[in-house]
Amino acid sequence: MQIFSTFEHTTYLELALTSLEKIGVEKSHILAVPLFNRVEERRLFDTLHRADGVSLFDKGAVLATAFSVIGASVGFVLEWGPIYWGLIGAASGFLIGFMIDYIIFKVIHKRKIKVKGKTSEVVVVIECPDALVEKVEQTLWDHLALGVAKVEG
Incomplete structure (x- = not known):
């Protein structure tokens, strides 16, 4: 079973990975991939399909x-x-x-704009046996994962 999870890049991520190793998931079955969050320049004029909430018309x-x-x-x-x-x-x-x-x-x-709120910075993919799925999932949630998903395969 594969478990996917997203985290902010904090010490909780490191603690989660260490906890996963302690409950029996091998280090070679854990993949952590950092993401590059998008920072883009705002456009001066909004279009029908894309608006950023900034108006040059009001004043x-x-x-x-x-x-x-x-x-x-x-x-x-x-x-x-x-x-x-x-x-x-x-x-x-x-x-x-x-x-x-x-x-x-x-x-x-x-x-420059940055996405407000919490952003996913690291994706963690874990390959684990079916017996550990609930423990792994609970460990991820306990260490402040932003999202967790399971895929059978």
């Missing part, structure tokens, strides 16, 4: 609304009128808000 929309109201109010006094100045205010407010978000997310935060 631009707020500033566009504020600037268009101010532009329309001042436009009653100016030559082109309130409609043109409201549109000019909306466009300039949106561009200012977009640039603020762009600078915050691109320059200040360096735009």
